[in-house]
């Protein structure tokens with residue numbers, strides 16, 4: 001066990017975890033971030049929609065963040081947290097190198113995984129020619145030939161939104177045959193083409209640029225950009241071990257938390273995609289900051305109780 005307990009262990013060093021660490025370190029709390037170095041957007045060369053950082057590499061954002069956290073005395077441990085036990089005031093987190101770290105409070109900011117549909121060529125294009133989020137990549141896809149792969153009932157929202165960026169949108173896949181008449185009419189009225197054929201592969205040119213989809217009748221649908229709705233899977237092993245309550249959301253079951261990220265387990269908070277699956281980077285960072293202020297206030301209460309107890313012992 002590393003010697004003195006940390007005030008706060010933060011598991012996950014993406015935008016959410018690092019911003020929580022930054023605010024806590026600046027509040028003179030002893031804070032350590034455990035991070036396995038696989039932020040969800042690592043496949044994308046550029047990050048968009050973050051005021052003052054628009055267009056930089058997502059990995060560069062985190063490198064800057066780690067430097068800022070360290071500059072206030074926060075520590076970053078490279079590794080995966082594989083176990084957690086304890087309760088508010090005395091948590092123990094096990095890192096995959098065997099280290100055991102103790103803390104008074106915990107932030108879980110481990111994000112989520114995007115599980116892509118099984119379509120040849122898709123994985124290699126992920127984050128470049130094939131993307132998920134209109135607000136992240138819609139501008140870069142403006143006025144181009146956009147395909148939206150129908151992967152679930154939620155894909156209709158992508159198809160509907162993307163018409164905002166281009167007049168050349170094709171909503172493709174057998175699931176489109178299940179659209180209710182009103183939704184279909186609305187999409188078609190706005191000029192979205194609906195194609196019920198199955199995609200069998202994602203195509204790219206010799207430079208690795210996405211060029212379209214092969215369809216099950218052997219024809220090619222030429223495209224510049226493909227939008228896909230992956231299955232979102234929370235990286236929530238630690239929260240399950242802690243027994244945190246879960247709740248239904250429109251995108252599936254997720255850990256339950258209050259508007260400030262507190263879970264049902266006293267002393268445990270969530271931030272970023274661990275709290276809400278739709279959080280963009282700036283939202284993840286903001287939620288990390290919000291969680292940090294809540295935890296600091298909670299620790300101040302704890303510090304006060306301890307000080308009063310110590311005074312009554314002395315008296």
Ligand SMILES: Cc1cc2nc3c(=O)[nH]c(=O)nc-3n(C[C@H](O)[C@H](O)[C@H](O)COP(=O)(O)OP(=O)(O)OC[C@H]3O[C@@H](n4cnc5c(N)ncnc54)[C@H](O)[C@@H]3O)c2cc1C
Nearest residue numbers: 012014015016036037038040041048081111272273280281
């Ligand atoms: C291809 C793609 C492109 C995107 N582009 C944009 C964009 O342009 N703009 C935008 O705003 N959003 C974008 N997003 C969304 C963006 O990725 C998320 O908003 C953001 O990553 C959420 O931050 P986070 O800190 O919650 O999680 P993450 O950034 O995913 O960070 C979680 C961290 O926790 C670590 N971790 C997980 N489990 C453990 C563990 N057990 N122990 C230790 N560490 C662990 C991971 O390695 C990772 O470093 C994009 C998403 C994708 C998939």
